[in-house]
Amino acid sequence: MQPIRTFNVSPSLPPRLEPLRKLAYNLHWDWNVETKELFRRLDRDLWESSRHNPVLMLGTISQARLKEVAEDEGFVAQMERASMQLDDYLQERNWYRKNRNLSSGSDRATDQKECYAYFCAEFGLTDCLPIYSGGLGVLAGDHLKSASDLGLPLVAVGLLYQEGYFAQYLNADGWQQERYPINDFYNMPLHPERNPDGSELRIEVEYPGRTVYARVWRVQVGTVPLYLLDTNIEPNNSYDHDITDELYGGDLDMRIHQEMMLGIGGFRMLKALGYKPTVYHLNEGHSAFLILERIRMLMQDEGLTFAEAKQVAQASQVFTTHTPVSAGFDLFPPDKALYYVGHYAHSYGLSPEEFLALGRENTGDLASPFSMAALAMKTSSFVNGVAQLHGLVSRKMFKDLWKDLPLEEVPITAITNGVHARSCVARSTQELYDRYLGPQWSDAPADDSLWERVLSIPDEELWRNHERQRSELVVFVRERLVKQLRDRGATPGEIAQAQEVLDPTVLTIGFARRFATYKRASLFLRDKERIKKILQGDKNRRVQFVVAGKAHPKDIPGKELIRDIIHFSREEGMNVSVVFIPNYDIYVARLMVAGCDVWLNTPRRPREASGTSGMKASMNGSPNLSILDGWWDEADYVRTGWPIGHGEDYDDLNYQDDVEANALYELLEQEVVPLFYERDGYGIPRQWVAKMKDAIRLNLPFFNTSRMVRDYAVRGYFPASDRYSIMTSNNYAPAKEIASWKQRMFEHWYDIKIEEVDVSEPAGVLVNQTIGVKARINLDALTPDDVQVQLYQGAVDADGEIVNGVPVVMEHQGQDQQNCCIYTADILFTSSGLQGLSLRVLPKHENLSTPYELGLIRWA
Secondary structure, eight states: OOOSSOOOOOOOOOGGGTHHHHHHTBGGGGGOHHHHHHHHHHOHHHHHHTTSOHHHHHHHSOHHHHHHHHTOHHHHHHHHHHHHHHHHHHHOOHHHHHHHHHHHSSOOTTOTTOOEEEEOSOOOOOTTSOOOOSHHHHHHHHHHHHHHHHTOOEEEEEEOOSSBSOEEEEOTTSOEEEEOOOOOGGGSSOEEOBOTTSOBOEEEEEETTEEEEEEEEEEEETTEEEEEEEOOSTTSOHHHHGGGTBTTOSOHHHHHHHHHIIIIIHHHHHHHHTOOOSEEEEESGGGTHHHHHHHHHHHHHHOOOHHHHHHHHHHTEEEEOOOSSGGGSOEEOHHHHHHHHTHHHHHHTOOHHHHHGGGOSSTTOTTSOEEHHHHHHHTOSEEEESSHHHHHHHHHHHGGGGTTOOGGGSSOEEOOOOBOHHHHSOHHHHHHHHHHHOTTGGGOOTTOGGGGGGGGSOHHHHHHHHHHHHHHHHHHHHHHHHHHHHHTTOOHHHHHHHTTOSOTTSEEEEEESOOOGGGOTTGGGSSHHHHHHHHHSSTTSOEEEEEEOOOOTTOHHHHHHHHHHHHHHTSTTTTTTEEEESSOOHHHHHHHHHHOSEEEEOOOTTOOSOOOHHHHHHHTTOOEEEESOGGGGGSOTTTSEEEESSSOOOSOHHHHHHHHHHHHHHHIIIIIHHHHHOOOTTSOOHHHHHHHHHHHHHHTTTSBHHHHHHHIIIIIIHHHHHHHHHHHHHHHHHHHHHHHHHHHHHHHGGGOEEEEEEEOOOSSOOTTOOEEEEEEEEOTTOOGGGEEEEEEEEEEOTTSOEEEEEEEEOEEEEEOTTSOEEEEEEEOOSSOSSEEEEEEEEEOOTTOSSTTTTOOOEEO
């Protein structure tokens, strides 16, 4: 029966408890111990059954209980403390105020015009808001939390999924099954955005043959608003309802529908809300269509040409890639791209092929697909990978976008990922850090002296705290498994066994991540007899594994990995030592990284872009046992854990699995297990605790989003915002000038002729001996102000190529009688061996983000 009218019914609170509403609707509670404990105190069982959702709690708790706590002076005092903490927090913008002034040289602390727009397809903020699938979403959620902590003027954009990703359960054979629970938005910490007249705020996006509408919801993440688009409304048809149904669901057409809504709809939404971003940050390529709409609006509203509008957009866009393999990027066939977004070509005055070239890596290949990553890279002034190794991998993958440029100079840098410390460190561990390090530990930089105080934490206190975390994990695992078995009608015997899995005193190794084959979740089972001996060979030195993670619903090999682990756990004697936790989510992750003793990671190098779960384990004091890939490759992996291998590359993958599985077993047998069980007279593993302390003090201050977001601000947001300010000043005069200059450069660049390079080479070149170089260059229609001439010097490898070359800028000395420009420079070589020298010409303009922005380079 359809209702004739609907009502959004809000929780009814006694006036004295009204602050609870404000606390519930700001996700600051997720990383504030005081507030989270307040809601747990209100009704512990309801807190757990509601999936830690304070809004749902307040809407379902009995009025009798609310009346009771309203008269409880202790509860009210705690609520008022939490409310004051939130009020104080929302007023703090200290880091941004201080550092923006220093970096810009102007008073931007009160400049409310500055705004950074952060776009992502998923956000993992808390377990009661399941609109994320894994690492990308959790990283994005942590980015918002730290942006709030630092006071950045950031606004975020995403989609609100009715079903989210999926809830995982296992059938009797251990095969992953999927459920898609419907998210009840009205009982989540969300606000529908409204127009001044009280009606729902809606935006429109044109799709072929129709208009699709979306309403807007807001999640308040501290000081940062996250706006989410929802198409499950009238008058959309049923297909368009599903645009925001499943995260990464459907076929290629549904994917392009979602990405149009995220990028184009998200851009229009910000405009409807009154935001005027000075920086757009695209976290992965899913939102890259916003670039098309942004250029179109600049042309329409500001009267700019396509080239001028593109210049403004490019100057102020930041793009982060998280994908280490080409197959992971969104690629659309040319005909499909033209069908859905080809109308932008007409708006721009471009031919279809010119338009498709915006998103092609090889513009000369007319059959190549339209790449969202290429579109984002070509129209951004700052591009980064998410770990140093991933930056190198990305430069190799996309080097053809900057032809003739040495690999090390491809303008893709790296900002290593981090995690939000207050979100992933266990409550009791946070309290421990607060006592011994001070309350500022979560944001303190790596060079702060407070990190040496970690060594002063009593071993007994740190170890007993960790033992409690392990015990809590064991209790949770047993409860979760019992519930799963009961749900599928298991026998009493199976349920009784589940109540005895794991041992709270045994060395516990955790593995939790997406079940993609390259992550090799079952590598530890490569030699089953050997791992059985490790697990239970010595009764006084037993080992147990806790495993969790989801495979994509269409990833059959990933599901087979899960089943393999389940089947192994059912072998005789293994059921108590190897446990798979179904339905991995943020809550399960927090329990695991706090309760496991060692965090295992076994990807195929260099397929792991970064990884973040191991960072969370380190913050809780757990050493890592990992392949040297992603973030672990740049950590102090000797003092804070154990490296599996030494970063080798293999052609034979089967041989690689054998070698690295054997390395894993040897580390467990010879180092990890003996160190864990080496106890003193008080039962404390002193050397193990020392490694725990190193994991905390060396990893926590660097591999966190406070450092990461500071890096994005200083290296990405601040310069991009300044470029935007320059480009838009004086009625866009600088943008118009540089667009015209670029056109002139493209027209005349290939007329440049390097006529002569004269090297005053002595009979024998010695280390640190000065060598003079003189060059004659015909610039044709260009001027010396348009270019920079460089010598490029370095060691020569076995292929005859200069590697790790160093540029030396040459000085312009005037012109000769043939109108050639004369350039000179002195160079020297600082090491012996075969060295090389070349000369190149690059574009030069004060408003270029890099000399490689145009993709033009001329070599001798």
